[in-house]
Amino acid sequence: MVVSLVVTAFWAMLPAYIPNNAAVLAGGGRPIDGGRTMDGRRILGDGKTWRGTAAGTIAGLAVALALNVVQPTVSSLLGFSLPTFPLAAGFGLALGAMLGDIGASFLKRRTGRERGAAFPGLDQLDFVVGALVLALVFAPAWFTATFTLPLLTVVLVMTPVLHVVTNVGAYVLGLKNEPW
Numbered sequence: 001m002v003v004s005l006v007v008t009a010f011w012a013m014l015p016a017y018i019p020n021n022a023a024v025l026a027g028g029g030r031p032i033d034g035g036r037t038m039d040g041r042r043i044l045g046d047g048k049t050w051r052g053t054a055a056g057t058i059a060g061l062a063v064a065l066a067l068n069v070v071q072p073t074v075s076s077l078l079g080f081s082l083p084t085f086p087l088a089a090g091f092g093l094a095l096g097a098m099l100g101d102i103g104a105s106f107l108k109r110r111t112g113r114e115r116g117a118a119f120p121g122l123d124q125l126d127f128v129v130g131a132l133v134l135a136l137v138f139a140p141a142w143f144t145a146t147f148t149l150p151l152l153t154v155v156l157v158m159t160p161v162l163h164v165v166t167n168v169g170a171y172v173l174g175l176k177n178e179p180w
């Protein structure tokens with residue numbers, strides 16, 4: 001029961017987990033805020049780029065579509081049914097993850113944090129909140145059928161742990177400048 005809940009939570013959130021990874025790997029170039037400032041500080045900063053956002057959204061959506069293809073096989077191997085992703089749900093999770101991260105940068109700049117500064121708690125959950133909200137807006141019936149209260153609880157507990165482990169791994173491998 002617990003194992004199937006954890007596996008289902010990871011599976012259902014993969015289209016939201018991959019976008020930030022892809023943005024780190026493929027990002028750079030023109031910043032979304034075009035260098036503009038607000039209250040003397042950058043609106044978002046150089047860490048939020050058009051290329052990273054587009055790459056992240058496309059990667060998350062591609063993962064959702066790929067999971068749909070392997071879902072029957074993986075479900076039968078595991079012995080329980082994993083969710084599939086309608087296009088609107090996959091797109092909502094992927095774009096929402098990117099928008100959540102962008103929203104966090106907006107808040108970081110408004111609270112005087114420079115690019116790359118840590119904001120514990122926000123850093124770990126910004127993309128989750130963005131992904132879940134946009135999936136709810138884009139695919140409400142799918143969202144309520146998939147994200148039961150126990151599943152949402154597992155997602156909210158598990159994701160910060162995965163985020164810390166993934167970021168430390170990316171830092172050690174030289175893919176990120178900070179381990180958060």
Ligand SMILES: CC(C)=CCC/C(C)=C/CC/C(C)=C/CC/C(C)=C/COC[C@@H](COP(=O)(O)O)OC/C=C(\C)CC/C=C(\C)CC/C=C(\C)CCC=C(C)C
Nearest residue numbers: 017020021022024025123162163165166167169170175180
């Ligand atoms: C398909 C693409 C583009 C990349 C896949 C690379 C890969 C195997 C990544 C791990 C995937 C994964 C499902 C992680 C889940 C956890 C999670 C919550 C991810 C959120 O992403 C954080 C991201 C940036 O965050 P930020 O914008 O908020 O700062 O982290 C950076 C990640 C990368 C640069 C990707 C490459 C990272 C690695 C190769 C690190 C190695 C990872 C580990 C040793 C731990 C993975 C652990 C588990 C349990 C999956």
Ligand SMILES: Nc1ccn([C@@H]2O[C@H](COP(=O)(O)OP(=O)(O)OP(=O)(O)O)[C@@H](O)[C@H]2O)c(=O)n1
Nearest residue numbers: 023024027028047048049052053105115116117
């Ligand atoms: N929408 C995005 C998100 C991330 N990135 C790339 O991924 C890196 C790491 O992402 P993140 O940690 O989210 O950004 P930071 O540089 O730490 O900036 P901030 O303080 O605003 O989070 C960024 O520097 C940038 O190169 C990007 O290009 N576009």
Ligand SMILES: [Mg+2]
Nearest residue numbers: 116117178180
């Ligand atoms: Mg950062």
